[in-house]
Amino acid sequence: MTYPLFATAASGLEAVVAKELKHMGFETQTELGRVRFEGDLPEIVKTNLWLRAADRVKIIIGEFDVYDFDSLFEQVKALPWDQYLPLDAAFPVAGRSVKSKLFSVSDVQRLTKKAIVDKMSNVYHRQTRLPETGGLYPLEISILKNHAIVSLDTSGSSLFKRGYRLEKGDAPLKENMAAALVELTNWHADMPFLDPVCGSGTIPIEAAMIGLNRAPGYQRHFAFEDWLWFDPAILAQAKEEADDVQEVAQKLTILASDIDGSMIDIAKLNAHQAGVLHQIQFKQVAIKDFRTELKHGVLVANPPYGERLSDQTAVRDLYRQMGQAFGQMTTWSQYYLTSDLGFEKAFGKKSTKRRKLYNGALRTDLFQYWANKH
CATH class of the missing domain: 3.30.2130.30 (VC0802-like)
Incomplete structure (x- = not known):
């Protein structure tokens, strides 16, 4: 039917x-x-x-x-x-x-x-x-x-609940939003990927799952499993097929860093639960100290927004540091999600494109900086 x-x-x-x-x-x-x-x-x-x-x-x-x-x-x-x-x-x-x-x-x-x-x-x-x-x-x-x-x-709890998030930070990004941010970029599994403010690790974990072609709903329960007219063999077969198409041999270059060491520990826990810990290089490092020799990569970040006026100065200072640290990485495409419309000014560069998105009920913009073609 x-x-x-x-x-x-x-x-x-x-x-x-x-x-x-x-x-x-x-x-x-x-x-x-x-x-x-x-x-x-x-x-x-x-x-x-x-x-x-x-x-x-x-x-x-x-x-x-x-x-x-x-x-x-x-x-x-x-x-x-x-x-x-x-x-x-x-x-x-x-x-x-x-x-x-x-x-x-x-x-x-x-x-x-x-x-x-x-x-x-x-x-x-x-x-x-x-x-x-x-x-x-x-x-x-x-x-x-x-x-x-x-x-x-048919789903039950929202599909963003993948089943791997054991712990989260103060303002976690939902898993489906994180996956969408990766999908809105030009990233492929053979390119470097970076999240320099990774928090509990959701964006790099979702990138790793995309890179490995791993089914995001593999670890969770669905409403239809409890229905009398549902045949459990259908789900078993779908999971078997998902196993077959996983790119288990794929080696990914995914970097995830955060200034907060306790968040790195949480991110590692979540990545382990998702089965992608060995695909992500986690590191405690401040934005201003970040360095990489890698080229032609994709950066996706969900930095703090500074919703409260008292936080705004610190947040804009962080955006300024981002501009200084990543503005030189001209071969990288960069994507920053924030509700702060002062982002570009603090970052020090006008974005190539802006896309309106909602992070929960909050209106945000995805500021996109596309890589130089050369």
């Missing part, structure tokens, strides 16, 4: 997710916050296992226009719930409503839940309440401009 699906993505990363899906052979349609595609059960498993920049993979159970609560109830009830939910399914309903007549999210959720219960009670001939003691089937009703999409989340 082929399902209508979509992968959710942070604002600004939809194109990255679409590119990943196209690389897997899917035809896609990009919308704000999501990329639509179609696939069967093995493809649902494959996308959950392999998507690096997405948040979740969801099955669209139904979509329709809705302008009043009676219509919402009837249209939700008409959906084929018995194809997805067994009698004992636990099915929490999350809700969102934007620029719609039905603006009360709690009422939208309550009525959606009631309509599903009604349908299930009829199908399974139950007069009493449904038990909801079985596997978890996370549902969402999302209404945008009076158009509703009812979906079932």
